[in-house]
Amino acid sequence: MSASGAIDAAWAISRSEGNDTSEVSPNCHTHAKAKTCPCVVALEHLRKAGMGLIRTLRSVATFSVPTLSRQKRRFERAANIADLRLIAKRRLPHGIFDYIDGAAEDEITMRRNSAAFQQYEFVPRVLRNVADIDTRTLFLGRTLKTPLLFSPTGFTRIAHSQGELSVARVAARHGLPYCLSTLSTRSIEEVAAVSNGPKWFQVYVWRDRVLLKDMLARAQASGYEAIMITVDTAVLGRRERDVRRGFTLPPKLGLGTIVDGITHPAWTWDFIRNEPITFSNITDPNASSAGTAVNLSNFISEQFEPALSWDDLEWFRANWNGPIILKGVQSVADAVLAQKYGIDAVALSNHGGRQLDSAPAPLDLLAPVALATGGTLPLICDGGIRRGSDIVKAIALGASACTLGRSYLYGLGAAGEPGIDRVLTMLTDDMTRTMALCGVRTISEITPELLSLVPTGRI
Numbered sequence: 001m002s003a004s005g006a007i008d009a010a011w012a013i014s015r016s017e018g019n020d021t022s023e024v025s026p027n028c029h030t031h032a033k034a035k036t037c038p039c040v041v042a043l044e045h046l047r048k049a050g051m052g053l054i055r056t057l058r059s060v061a062t063f064s065v066p067t068l069s070r071q072k073r074r075f076e077r078a079a080n081i082a083d084l085r086l087i088a089k090r091r092l093p094h095g096i097f098d099y100i101d102g103a104a105e106d107e108i109t110m111r112r113n114s115a116a117f118q119q120y121e122f123v124p125r126v127l128r129n130v131a132d133i134d135t136r137t138l139f140l141g142r143t144l145k146t147p148l149l150f151s152p153t154g155f156t157r158i159a160h161s162q163g164e165l166s167v168a169r170v171a172a173r174h175g176l177p178y179c180l181s182t183l184s185t186r187s188i189e190e191v192a193a194v195s196n197g198p199k200w201f202q203v204y205v206w207r208d209r210v211l212l213k214d215m216l217a218r219a220q221a222s223g224y225e226a227i228m229i230t231v232d233t234a235v236l237g238r239r240e241r242d243v244r245r246g247f248t249l250p251p252k253l254g255l256g257t258i259v260d261g262i263t264h265p266a267w268t269w270d271f272i273r274n275e276p277i278t279f280s281n282i283t284d285p286n287a288s289s290a291g292t293a294v295n296l297s298n299f300i301s302e303q304f305e306p307a308l309s310w311d312d313l314e315w316f317r318a319n320w321n322g323p324i325i326l327k328g329v330q331s332v333a334d335a336v337l338a339q340k341y342g343i344d345a346v347a348l349s350n351h352g353g354r355q356l357d358s359a360p361a362p363l364d365l366l367a368p369v370a371l372a373t374g375g376t377l378p379l380i381c382d383g384g385i386r387r388g389s390d391i392v393k394a395i396a397l398g399a400s401a402c403t404l405g406r407s408y409l410y411g412l413g414a415a416g417e418p419g420i421d422r423v424l425t426m427l428t429d430d431m432t433r434t435m436a437l438c439g440v441r442t443i444s445e446i447t448p449e450l451l452s453l454v455p456t457g458r459i
Contacts, residue, residue: 071266075415081386081407081423088159088413092267093260095247096158100409102241103353109361110353113384116361120393120451125439133432137443139378139401140226140323140345142198145175146428147395147443151382151405152202152228154183159413161274165194166417167408172197174424179228182215183300187280192222200226202327204233205312206303215281216319227320228347229313232328234306237355313341327382330359335369339377345400349382352405363394367448370398388430392438395446 067073071091078084089097103110135146150171157163164186171178172195179200180191192199201219206212216227242248246256261268282300316324323344329335330350338346348369350359362383369379381394382403391402404423411419440446 071415075419075422078414078422080426081410084414084419084423085410087415088410088419091264092159092413093264095242095245095256095260096267097413098241098245099155099239099247100159100406100413102239103357104237104239104355105357106240107353107357109350109357109359112361113350113353113363114386114390116363116384117387117390117393119454120397121454122389122392122434122438123450123452124437128439128441130436130439130441132441133435134442135428135432135435137401139177142177142225144177144401146431147391147399147401148176148424148427149380149401149403150176150178150408151403152179152181152184152230153405153409154181155185155277155279156181156409156412157185157274157277159409160416161270162417163412164191166412166420168195168197168199170408170417170420170424171195173421176424177225180224182281183279185277185280188215188218188222188224190280192224199224200228200325202228202230203316204230204303205305205308207305208303209315211282211303213319216316218281220321224322226323226325226344227316228325228327229316230327230351231308232330232349232351232355233304234308235304236301237351237357239354310337310341313343317342325380327380328355329369330356330365332365332368332372335365335377335379336372339373343377345378345380347380347382347403349380349403352383363397366394366397366399385427388427388432389434391427391431392434392440392446393451395443396448396450398448 067076071087074087074090075084078087085101089101092100137144137147139147139149150167153167156167160166164180164184168178168180168186168191175197177198177200178191178195179202180186180188181202182204184191188201199222201215201224203212203216219227261271279300313324325345325347326338326343327347328349328351329338329346330348335346335348346369348362348365350356350362353359362381366379366381369377373379375398378400379398380401380403381399382405385391385394385402385404385407394402404427407427408420408423411421411423413419415422435441435446438450440450
């Protein structure tokens with residue numbers, strides 16, 4: 001409103017309040033500086049009314065500082081992991097996002113991993129004094145603040161330049177185990193240098209046992225507490241999103257790749273300002289330029305051991321002094337065998353649906369495996385966790401802990417290290433709230449009686 005318009009409005013208000021304005025025209029502004037002018041009196045009323053309005057608003061609301069960055073605004077408003085996934089989808093080149101987000105063939109297993117949680121509803125109890133919720137749990141001799149583990153993911157730096165270092169730092173700050181992948185883009189030693197938290201090392205069983213033994217020795221020397229042997233990769237699954245995109249690891253440069261990079265400048269700028277990405281734990285003794293991702297990719301693809309059997313576990317016992325976890329168990333029979341062979345824990349996992357499509361969802365295996373192993377074998381639910389309520393359901397069915405994989409990659413892709421922190425905060429807050437609303441105060445109180453199958457037709 002112009003100064004003239006403001007005084008006109010003031011004049012009208014003053015007149016309505018009974019002030020004498022007979023000698024002052026609505027358009028008379030010559031008296032504006034006179035204290036007795038009705039216009040000035042009316043403006044003072046407006047000022048006081050405005051101040052009163054501000055005081056009223058302050059009593060019931062706070063004023064937010066506007067965020068200029070659209071990307072930052074989206075991140076601040078993200079309510080759940082699905083929102084962070086959408087932010088990552090906008091920020092990352094299409095091929096990169098699909099590599100993280102996709103799975104094998106028709107992606108049936110990946111969808112079922114998450115959908116399995118919808119089969120169950122809670123049977124909440126009330127009047128249980130939930131003033132203090134304790135999410136601590138004991139796992140492999142360590143007390144964890146919450147039953148969550150950071151799963152191994154390969155080539156993590158394609159989401160953000162800090163890659164595994166960011167994941168390790170977040171895990172360490174919260175005292176949670178981080179499992180570094182054999183195919184990581186930061187080395188065993190680099191991760192150990194930034195993390196004083198519990199660290200595990202994930203192992204692919206390769207033909208070259210000398211190289212494998214060397215990695216185990218490096219992990220032991222760097223303070224890694226356990227190894228996680230991946231047993232569902234006798235051959236690699238066919239990830240058809242990657243086929244359609246022409247996406248490979250390492251990525252092959254072409255016109256489509258260049259255009260993808262140009263249209264995602266934030267990711268591209270982060271990528272080109274940092275050192276080249278490579279498989280940091282591996283060197284090919286026969287490669288002319290050992291250490292580069294291009295030379296190592298063919299070497300790695302030849303190293304997967306399809307002849308892996310239960311007898312190979314004896315070799316690991318001889319070359320590793322610490323707990324051994326099997327990742328990729330997908331049947332009750334194999335979980336029973338793992339217990340027989342003295343395995344310390346089992347991760348019920350289908351590799352996030354990235355290997356065998358139509359494999360069982362980990363959640364569906366929990367109860368029968370727990371029953372068959374007498375409840376004495378620690379079980380990890382690896383796959384499909386998107387909410388804290390999912391963690392509570394998994395524990396009720398027999399899990400000792402759950403893992404993050406894709407979830408933290410969505411956070412990393414969306415906002416780097418703060419994105420991973422945000423994912424963990426979302427899950428832990430959601431878990432605590434779910435426990436309170438269900439009337440349980442500790443992990444030990446989360447039992448099968450807390451759940452009921454949703455009647456057919458309501459899912």
